[in-house]
Amino acid sequence: MKATHEHEWEAAPGLPSALPAGEHVVWQGSPAWRHLAVHAFHVRKIAVYFTFMLAVQVLNLTAPDSGTGWKAAADVEWKPLLVAASLYAFALGLLLGTAWLSASSTLYTLTNKRVVMRIGIVLTLTFNLPYKRIAGASVKPYANGLGDIALALHPEDRIGWAHLWPHQRAWHVTQPQPTLRCLPNSQQVGEQLLRLWRAEHAGQHLQLGDVAVSHATLAPPKNNTQGMLA
Template sequence: MPIENLGHEYEFEPQYGLPERLPQDEFILWQGSPDVAALASSAFHIKKLAIYFALLIVACAWPALDEGSGLVAVLQSIKWIAPLSLIGLGSVWLMAYMTSRTTVYTLTNKRVVMRLGIVFTVSFNLPLKQVAAADVRMLHDGLGDITLALKGSDRIGWIHLWPSVRPWRLAKPEPSLRAIPDVHMVSEKLRDTWTQVTGLAANATPNVEASVQASQAKTQNLQVSLT
């Protein structure tokens, strides 16, 4: 049964998350959006920003603390930096929230569709036959990223995909399904569907070096070869 868009925010969509209705021989296998907290942490680096602002506040308050001044003097020394820090963190969280609300990833039996954009909405259709490899990066609690390496010389602008793109791959950007729940289940669906579409076997091999680093950081990477 097709998923209809019954809301008003994207009422121009004939089918939720898709630029057009699917053909009769195509159907949705999975559809989802980024988790807000995981996206804010992994893509917008809000935890690092929080540490940075905390250090700024301590630096501003340190002279008063070092002199043994009272609470009023300490508060006076951070009266500007503390509100600005909260506004900055709130703005970043709002960006992550709006990105999560407006991003929809769809896996069908033929392609991956990415609907992106807070103000200007764009959709990218990625045929599974054009997918060369997928890299799965675990975050926490079943959340993770799936990065797609595409065949051929065609490329999508990095800025057009951000934050749904692999970091630091500027020469040939790799679209990514960022901070999605049940990432293992989704990666298995992607692998099985890719195999059915291409008729080729997909090999899942662990990235040893990445796994060692990930274990230290309480994350785990999995390289899924689709060639």
């Protein structure tokens, strides 16, 4: 498993060096940035929180003084509310911009030998994940055919959680799982990954299934609730 910092010197898009003889690109793709903003940067949840905070501020500003009724709009000092709303909008804009930059700088590649993840906005990293070092995989579906494909590595292979973010499976910190995030046609990409893994491990059986109840199964597991490749 290898990480490089060679985005500016890529031999081909998403590939830090020329592919060796016998290896070729099968598929390439990037995250859908709007869905990445929702599912990785949690823009929707944060927007709901900001809306709630604004509502609380409005109630505080218009709340009646002792012995009087609710304040009229003309009697309310709206400047603090406008300042807060501007800051909230700025924060959401930053999150959306970061999601767009993250998606536009990311390129996932499947070759007939490995998965290559080129990620990073300022500091670009390229992770090479040979199929022989991938122990399991799962698909988490979203709407409109989009989904995440998480890759479980062998225990001795570990990539830092912070190095992968946001291209990692949530809540797997001690053994991070590199994840192809918010892919269009994720089911088809997962099936392609299944075929490539089988081709690399000719004669071995592969199960590509759940590693969590919330994850959909690509191939029905047989007495294997972890969905491990074996």
